[in-house]
Amino acid sequence: MTTNPILDATGVAKSYGAVAALRNASLSVLPGEVHALMGANGAGKSTLVKILTGAIRADKGDIRIRGQARDVRSPADARRAGLVPVYQEPSLIPDLDIVSNLRLTGTPLEPFRAWVRELGVPDLDVNDMARDVPLAILRVLDLARALAVEPDVILLDEMTAALPANLAERVIDVVRQQSKSGRSVIFISHRFIEISAMCDRATVLRDGETVGVVDIVPGIEEKIVELMLGARVEKTYTKSGGASAAGTVEATHPRLSVRNLRVGTKLQDVSFDLRDSEVAGVVALEGQGQDELFGALSGAIRPSGGTIEVDGKAVQFSHPTDAIDLGIAYVPGDRTEVLLMQQSVRENIALPFSARLRNWGPINMGRERTTVARAIERLQIDTRAQREVQRLSGGNQQKVTIARWIAADARTILCFDPTRGIDVRTKQEIYRLLRELAAQGKSVLYYTSELEEVQRVCDRAIVIFGGRVVDVLPTDIADEAALTRASYGLPRHAQEDIGILAGASNTPAGAR
Amino acid sequence: AGKTYTIGVSNTVQGNGWREEMICAIKAQALASGEVAKLNIAHRNTDAAGQLEDLRNLISAKVDAIVVNPADPAGIKAALAEATKAGIVVVAVDQAVTEPSAYIISNNQEKYAYLGAKWLFQQMGGKGGVVYMRGAAGASADSDRDKGFKEALKEFPDVKVVHEVFTGWQQDQAKQQILDFIATGTPFNGIWTSGIDNVIVDALTESQTALVPIVGADNAGFVGQLNKVEGLKGAAVTNPGSIGGAGVTLALQILDGKKPAQQTVLVEPSLWQNVTDAGKAQLKSAADPSLSPEWPVSISIPNWTTYTKDQIVACKGPGE
Amino acid sequence: MSDQPLVPLVVLLILLVVVLQILRPGIVNERWIANTVKFAIPLAMLAGCQTMTMLTGGIDLSVGTVATMAAFIMATQATHFDPTIAILIAMMPALLIGLANGIGVGVFRVHPLIMTLGTSLIGIGCLQVYQRTVIATGTKVPDFLAWLGTGLSYGIPNALLLFIPVAAAIIFTLRRTGFGRLLYAVGDNEKATRLSGVVYWQVIVALYVISSLLAGIMGLLYVGLIKAPSLSLVEPLVLPSVAAAVIGGTSIFGGRGGYTGTIIGALILTVLTTLLSVLQMPEGARRILFGAIVLLVTAAYLRITEDR
Amino acid sequence: MIRFVRKNGWVTGLFVLLALLFVITKIIQPGYGAGDFGSLVRAVLPFAFAVAAQTIVVIAGGIDLSVASMMALTSVTAAYMMNGASEEFALLVVPMVLLMGAGLGALNGILIVVTRVPDIVVTLSMLFVLQGAALLVLDSPGGAAAEWLKELIVGTIQIPGIPDAINAWLPKGLLLLLVCLGIVWIPLRRSWLGLSIYAIGSSPLAAFRSGVPVARTKTIAYAFSGLFGAMGGLTLTMSTGIGAPIPGPYLLASVAAVVLGGVVLGGGRGGLVGPIVAVFVLRLVRTDLTLLAIDPNVTAIVEGTIMVVVVMLGAYLAMRGRTS
């Protein structure tokens, strides 16, 4: 290719005290290209995006836009230069309605509306406060806001991580269109399937350094993983036997038994059992009641009808502490809901130990240290910046939310999309961890927006649509195509193709 | 005369012994007079603008007379004029006001400071260093007293102010300030206080500093100390809080058609010293250990108040 | 929290003392140090209330009223009751106001600033009404409180006998107990603590009761030091107590800080007060200087600790 | 309409409360009339401006502990300058004092932005600094005010064509208040700057990432606060005819009214109407307490209780609203 890069960064470095977030990163993006930025959790991807868009200042480095050296001082400055980011965290002002948010950034309303519809959210009320909008929709709005100003380069930091499959698919469509109309996209994701579906090239970061730039061709995944991790990681099905093996000794009661559960209008009628030693998957499109289900089971919200039984006894949770007392822990998808950002990793993990009144007294520091260290070890948390959790990379923060309940030895874990934004190796570790927990007799309810995970970790998949359980699929038939169909509420044997992700599982380019 | 009048009261400092006594004197006198059916008291911490509000509320409440301790002599002029226009008798107590239609019965603050300071400088033998512990910066009573103090100071050219500080009329501040000053080791021969006096005596005795002559007000605590503390030479200058009661009497006289000859009546302070026998006797008879140490012991003013000690201490107005 | 950098704060404190010594040679002597400690202790105790409440993102503006009530009620009750009984009676309002604050903030979710301001107004009103009933009883400060407040043993203030255990207890609570952890946690992310099984109102009610009781104890010590109970005894220390906690590095937004810093913050403010009262200058200039130095100290501290 | 009421439920509730209080007042004192309403308005003035000053910085995510000192300083400065000066000179004094307020407010903001010390500490320091400055200008209450300035809040507006009975209920002070607040607030609220102020209060990080110049916006918010503070200081001088260097009880009152008015401490939410209505409510309660001749010591209890109960009620209703 002879075209000049529209964006060219070389030798970028940034340190936070002793932590070097970036050492020597470079990135070169051509016009009209979809360029993947890849790397393990904490490799420095988000930091690079923030530097390119003026959200933070680099210590060193040379950034050229359209061949001209340019010092991007603020996001507003970047915007003027034609660079518009969608950061890993939502950037809408929570207390302003959406119209005002648009006015604030000088975004024209009509194109924005068009993009929102295009991205698969037909019924948006622009007079809603941003704080009342669910996370996944917020991400979409953030993207639509960026698209509406028609930037030359759009930077998407884990745009799809919090999105359910249907929305993620629309994003990918839209990104493709962008590149067709000559705009460049920098795309950060840990999902190879997305990368291979639309990216042209990828820059790989490792420990703050650019370690390679590759063209995306079928079969390149192994190479990227190697670059990312510096060593080969074999990817296998972690699942081994599962409930069918361990579950031969059926307990008299299921661990958790849900009957006709209703929450407001979102969750209509859900019944299922969760047994010891199993990982039950939950699959649903955005907003089908899964948030309410997990909220009700964890005691965070009160159901409006139906029953929940734990070990055969009917329970009513009025506070999460009631659920925790029965060994039921909840790991929400949005880590900002559960992390103490200014506290250390240790205090975050040890939080449940002090929760109850009887544990308010002196802490056994030695015991705590070992328990916490074991949990950190088990999840491989990068604790270089452990004094404050807010300084950890997004993925490592995610791990802390799980580590807490591993340390507290919860019997049942309700995991809501725990691999959101987690790199391949860690994902493998989490899959293995969950299987280990099941093997130890624990139970896990596992909502995931990445359908391929169902076959990797779950013993079966409970599919929810419109607030009802529409199907329960055994693992062997729960491939992505089947899950996608079921999650649109289609009967099991219908054979229409639903979108590219469903189709992707049939292509050899898949990441397996 | 039957119980006919409603009297409004406006005061802008709350929680200070002197002002509390003033309010109790007003209540006691209203009760003792037998002419007051109801008191309507606005008593809170606020500024001149807040007092304007209170006064106007009293006007709305259609009281017959208002007894006011002004936050500032000039600042409440407008509301006082409105009150007079509405046919309400206005009596300012404690401090003067600039509104010509108002009657004033006031303690003479300039004289208060002059009297004490002059006595103190004489005790010091007309020379040496004096510690000048003022009231609250920016308060008009403080600047009036400052004038009196400076006047006395002019008469004694060899007396020097070695330390001047605002106590804010706060006991804790005053105590820390004097202790800090003692720690500097600067010699001093006398202390003039603007009524925050007993903590100063405490500070001197606690830190085992030689006692110097001290001037304070006739607060129960300080008067007690003047009688009891070994080796303490001092004088209490009267600044009766019972002036409030006198204000009620004046207001009732005017309502009954007995206007005084002048608009302004000044209550002159007197000085009780524990170095002369006469002074000692005055202090002995005035001392009242049962009173709160912040209360002035001069709980009545001859010819102006008619209540008994029990009545003022009970602090109950008509109808309570 | 345990790695609160204290060194720069101590350096700032020493710097102030040196300036004082230069401006008033000879003032920094044993007696002055004892005085300074005596006056810093009550402030530090009150600032302890602010530190603990600020960690949860709150503030306790009722401490001045609570302490004043404890002092005044104790001094008036001590005239006819045994001091111990007088003290017990005097602590009742502290307990009640603490409970009210805790319930208001913890259960009804009223903003702490408003809740404590409101209870403080109510408390002051009640105290005024109470005062009416005890005008003729006089007041008495029990000897042992005066001894504790003003006395020195071997040149060391007796007040330390009370303060050292109190401070040790606060520091230990914040660093090494579950309750202390929860204060930081609640101030950092309340929702997170809820999902971890923490019952918010329990923490908050306990916190405000403790804060109030500490303020009550401070009031008793303070009346021992000043020996003149009045209806506004401790009120002037409320804003400085907030300032001491903030200078000491506790964040007003919660989740960050500690008590050791607060103690040094209280010492800094006390020395500063001395510095300004011995300097001969117009009162206006003194206040300007006071404000400027408080700002300077906080800014300098922030600068120094940020780069770490 | 329903949407409007729901969105502005709190303010609507306050208006209802205020109306109720007027009815109660009329019952307590059947003679309560237009003149008394005029008194109420004059009592409201300094509080209203203090509250406006507080509101704008609270919305911007800060808090201003120096409002009362700012009012004292601007008030003494105005009184000092007008003392012995001609009536015309006051025409010069007013804009100068307003400018001074805005400048000192901006200084607050600049100090916060530059030192990165939390708002509460910077403004606490400024509380002392401004108080000190006020004492340097006048060491005791004094000074004077131009007659025309004092007249601005005395009497009623005579609008031709409207019956006197209605005119009597339109005190000049109310007009002054509405004009001064409206002139600043309405354009601000509609501008991009106004949005930015809400944005930095709601989430400084998101605001920065949305391209809002956070530091500049914060400084401007404080400058407006200073401007309102100076207006408050001027109303003090107007009503008392002097300047007093000791700050009045406006700090805590302003914070209380801000919260009562539905502005969230912490920033981003609320408006100016609520706090202003809250000020009227609080002043009218004080009037009623005086009219009822309630024991003055009990009034503190009553005021404290009202504050706590109203906010508790609001919090309770909000909780109910969320669960249903």
Ligand SMILES: Nc1ncnc2c1ncn2[C@@H]1O[C@H](COP(=O)(O)OP(=O)(O)OP(=O)(O)O)[C@@H](O)[C@H]1O
């Ligand atoms: N404010 C900060 N203070 C200290 N360290 C930081 C800060 N921000 C980022 N870091 C560190 O810099 C490194 C890179 O972080 P960054 O967020 O760029 O990672 P990332 O590649 O986006 O990871 P992820 O995939 O998990 O989002 C991490 O080790 C992180 O802990």
Ligand SMILES: Nc1ncnc2c1ncn2[C@@H]1O[C@H](COP(=O)(O)OP(=O)(O)OP(=O)(O)O)[C@@H](O)[C@H]1O
């Ligand atoms: N302070 C602590 N430090 C380390 N691990 C802890 C601590 N507290 C609890 N744990 C661990 O967390 C798990 C569950 O804690 P939980 O609070 O339910 O225990 P518990 O029965 O209350 O124990 P205890 O009463 O001794 O605190 C246990 O595995 C326990 O070992």
Ligand SMILES: [Mg+2]
């Ligand atoms: Mg990232």
Ligand SMILES: [Mg+2]
């Ligand atoms: Mg990530």
